[in-house]
Amino acid sequence: SDLAIGIHDLSFRTTGLVLSHTELARCNGTDIAKYHQGIGQRAMSLPTADEDIVTMAAAAAAPLVERHGTDRIRTVVLATESSVDQSKAAGIYVHSLLGMEPHVRVVEMKQACYSATAALQFAAGLVHRDPQEQVLVIASDISRYDLDSPGEATQGAAAAAMLVSADPALLELTRPSGLFTADVMDFWRPNYRTTALVNGKESIAAYLEAVEGAWKDYQRRGGLPLEEFRAFCYHQPYTRMAFKAHRQLLETCGAQADEETLDHALAATTGYNETVGNSYTASMYLALAALLDDADDLTEQTVGLFSYGSGSVAEFFAGRVRAGYKAHLRGEAHREAIGSRRAVDYGTYRELREQTLPTDGGWYELPHETRGPYRLAALRDHQRVYEAA
Numbered sequence: 134s135d136l137a138i139g140i141h142d143l144s145f146r147t148t149g150l151v152l153s154h155t156e157l158a159r160c161n162g163t164d165i166a167k168y169h170q171g172i173g174q175r176a177m178s179l180p181t182a183d184e185d186i187v188t189m190a191a192a193a194a195a196p197l198v199e200r201h202g203t204d205r206i207r208t209v210v211l212a213t214e215s216s217v218d219q220s221k222a223a224g225i226y227v228h229s230l231l232g233m234e235p236h237v238r239v240v241e242m243k244q245a246c247y248s249a250t251a252a253l254q255f256a257a258g259l260v261h262r263d264p265q266e267q268v269l270v271i272a273s274d275i276s277r278y279d280l281d282s283p284g285e286a287t288q289g290a291a292a293a294a295m296l297v298s299a300d301p302a303l304l305e306l307t308r309p310s311g312l313f314t315a316d317v318m319d320f321w322r323p324n325y326r327t328t329a330l331v332n333g334k335e336s337i338a339a340y341l342e343a344v345e346g347a348w349k350d351y352q353r354r355g356g357l358p359l360e361e362f363r364a365f366c367y368h369q370p371y372t373r374m375a376f377k378a379h380r381q382l383l384e385t386c387g388a389q390a391d392e393e394t395l396d397h398a399l400a401a402t403t404g405y406n407e408t409v410g411n412s413y414t415a416s417m418y419l420a421l422a423a424l425l426d427d428a429d430d431l432t433e434q435t436v437g438l439f440s441y442g443s444g445s446v447a448e449f450f451a452g453r454v455r456a457g458y459k460a461h462l463r464g465e466a467h468r469e470a471i472g473s474r475r476a477v478d479y480g481t482y483r484e485l486r487e488q489t490l491p492t493d494g495g496w497y498e499l500p501h502e503t504r505g506p507y508r509l510a511a512l513r514d515h516q517r518v519y520e521a522a
């Protein structure tokens with residue numbers, strides 16, 4: 134059918150603390166150029182004791198609910214790989230914090246950094262079935278690697294919330310999708326671990342193989358040719374990865390991959406991720422937010438989106454930017470979320486990493502540290518207690 138379905142509104146939030154790579158490099162003896170140029174990262178968001186994926190998710194989604202109400206939202210999908218419970222969907226806490234009505238289905242999705250894209254496609258299918266319905270899709274993650282490991286410099290945190298609807302104000306999702314799945318152990322986190330395990334070099338190779346695989350599938354299914362795309366939003370575990378990925382895509386097409394071509398396609402997509410760090414499921418959507426917020430007029434232009442989740446599953450798809458989209462953007466609030474984080478020094482960062490939430494089922498009040506609108510207030514009988522801050 135000709136019904137346009139896609140992203141009607143997009144909002145993200147991050148955590149309250151930030152560690153700069155200058156500070157990290159100063160204390161771990163790394164040449165700062167490795168961080169600033171080599172991986173393209175400048176800072177990483179860190180949570181306060183009373184922030185987690187739920188508080189970030191609710192903070193990201195609240196402005197959407199404020200602007201559009203909840204009447205038409207019949208489904209909430211929260212995508213994460215840093216879940217707080219093995220059974221209960223984190224989205225139910227968000228549904229409650231946002232005061233949504235009970236006639237809603239809420240579910241959590243997981244496949245490493247990819248699952249928000251699965252959620253988006255699921256949402257598009259639901260809206261296609263009933264164009265009156267809106268779906269709230271939230272990607273929320275805190276990425277944590279072992280201290281002093283190569284991955285440490287690529288930590289970060291953010292949540293991106295999207296309202297998916299018919300006749301969207303920002304981005305129309307187009308068909309087909311190019312898909313690629315491979316059973317690889319490039320990055321994973323067993324249930325008993327709080328930090329991810331990663332084979333760094335293998336993860337880069339697996340990501341690049343997925344770029345080629347998903348793009349070829351997209352082409353086989355009648356996707357748009359390379360020349361049609363104005364910009365590309367890649368999953369950005371660190372922002373230089375987008376450059377590696379796009380070079381791979383261009384080479385797959387037999388196209389020239391010089392710096393100017395790469396910059397034209399990517400430069401506007403990295404501004405948020407380079408200072409927030411890896412936000413896993415939210416990362417590609419922060420790239421999209423940066424592009425929409427910061428690029429010159431993109432009206433009716435086509436944007437390529439490449440979503441990658443280790444393990445691995447990848448999807449390449451295209452979106453068309455809608456006329457009048459600029460009136461609906463939230464660039465100022467996004468810059469404020471990033472700019473208002475409190476800087477911590479390396480010592481404080483190491484102390485924060487030692488703090489873990491008790492698991493004995495006792496009653497604990499958490500200190501009020503966040504400046505965000507929602508907080509994890511307490512733990513009681515193995516339950517998490519959230520409240521408006």
Ligand code: CAA
Binds near residue numbers: 411
């Ligand atoms: N000046 C300038 N550049 C420098 C430099 C210096 N002094 N020192 C090093 N560099 C460059 C290197 O040349 C390298 O660039 P290239 O990749 O273009 O060659 C870059 O900086 C990184 O240097 P290393 O490869 O030596 O870094 P490392 O081995 O310490 O770690 C990493 C890099 C493997 C990405 C590591 O950060 C890591 O394990 N990260 C987590 C895993 C990850 O993000 N994987 C990405 C794909 S998987 C995915 O996308 C899913 C996900 O979200 C995790």
